[in-house]
Amino acid sequence: MWGPPGTAVRSIRPYRSSEQYLYAMKEDLAEWLKELYDLDIEVGTFVEVLETGAVLCSHANNIKHVAEEFARACPGVACHLRLPTAGVACNLAAQPGTFQARDNISNFIQWCRKEMDIKDVLMFETEDLVLRKNEKNFVLCLLELARRAARFGMRAPTLVQMEEEIEEELRQELDLPPTESPLPRTPRKPRDLHNLDQMVWRGIRCTCPVQFPMIKISEGKYRVGDSDTLIFVRILREHVMVRVGGGWDTLEHYLDKHDPCRCTSLCESLPLPPVTWGPRAPPSPRPPATPSPEGLGRPPGASPRREPAQPRRVPSSR
Incomplete structure (x- = not known):
């Protein structure tokens, strides 16, 4: 069984709607990997089990093995597909956060790009997994890898199976010919x-x-x-x-x-940003005022003398 020891199931905190889709995808991938490789993995330990890169590299090598079997069984179809021809070097004893773990993850990333032609928009970086900076792209990469591997017979997660069902439904509505599928698909449980x-x-x-x-x-x-x-x-x-x-x-x-x-x-309902109080800055010194000629000789603090207002002359009605 793969995975670090002691990866017990953890309680899941309530999540916002913006996090639900990521949680749902991680849950689906965790169950899929658990059934494929008898892993001790749940949605709460999803990243912990995969962060050494050992499971990822072993998964890549298994995909290569499935592709080789597909090429032997269906050479006419295989020649039209891009199949992986190389595996991944892997250190199964790597510990989380070590150079060996980073090397495993880096090898897996390069394999996804070179052998499976996964585009950069769906890729992740080593630090995204090691430091858990970007779980979303990591999850999207695994889903895209599952889609591509399903084309040549790899068992797919439930989300990918549902995508195939929807695509088949659209083909039937548009009266398009069915896609060539030489290998039988694993039937999904009936939908309620x-x-x-x-x-x-x-x-x-x-x-x-x-x-x-x-x-x-x-x-x-x-x-x-x-x-x-x-x-x-x-x-x-x-x-x-x-x-x-x-x-x-x-x-x-x-x-x-x-x-x-x-x-x-x-x-x-969005909360306002918190108000932070910092040290009050001292007032900036004012430049000395230049006395006007009228103010010369006036004692300090005295108000300038104003000339008495001249009365307005009202024009006579004569």
Whole structure:
């Protein structure tokens, strides 16, 4: 079993809607890696188990092995795909934060770029994992790697399987030919679409006089807002997920960004920045005033003498 000893399950703190999609993706990847490699990994220990780079490099080498088997079984299809041809050097005994751990992670990053052609926008840096600077890009990189490896038979996380289902549904609607899939896909558990509808309506929870529209078009497909925007919705464990572009978001976070009522509420509830009191700066010295000729000979502090006002002459009515 891979992973550092003592990686017990930790309690998960409540998270804001802006963090839910990242939590949901980490949860899905943790369960996927646990089933693939019998890892002692949960969402609360996700980074701890992977921060030495040993699991990442072993995962890369396993992907290369699956690609070799695919090339032997389906040479006609394999010649049209970009398959990894090299593995990754790995130090399985590396400890967190050490040079060996950084070297493992760096090797994995270079392998993703060179062998799997993952673009920089979906990549992460060594410090992002070692110092936990950017967990989001690290998670996105693992998901993209899973998508590419699934093309030649690697078992995919649930999120990637749901993406394939949606793409197949779109192909059928547009009457497009099915994609060539020489290897059988692992069937996913049946979807509870009735429960999905209930969770969607519970997630909207709009009590405004004019409610934000979310109209069901078909199973798992809804039209949102005043436009013709269509979204695909799926259940991922306890999360209601929305397919957005090439990725995913939680329904709650999606509505927070698109429902005008929620946007206004979020803006009004944002706390003001704290006021910090620093040492008071001494007043800057004023330049000495240059006395005017009229003020010469006047005692200090005396007000300047004013000439008496001349009475206004009122023109005669004659």
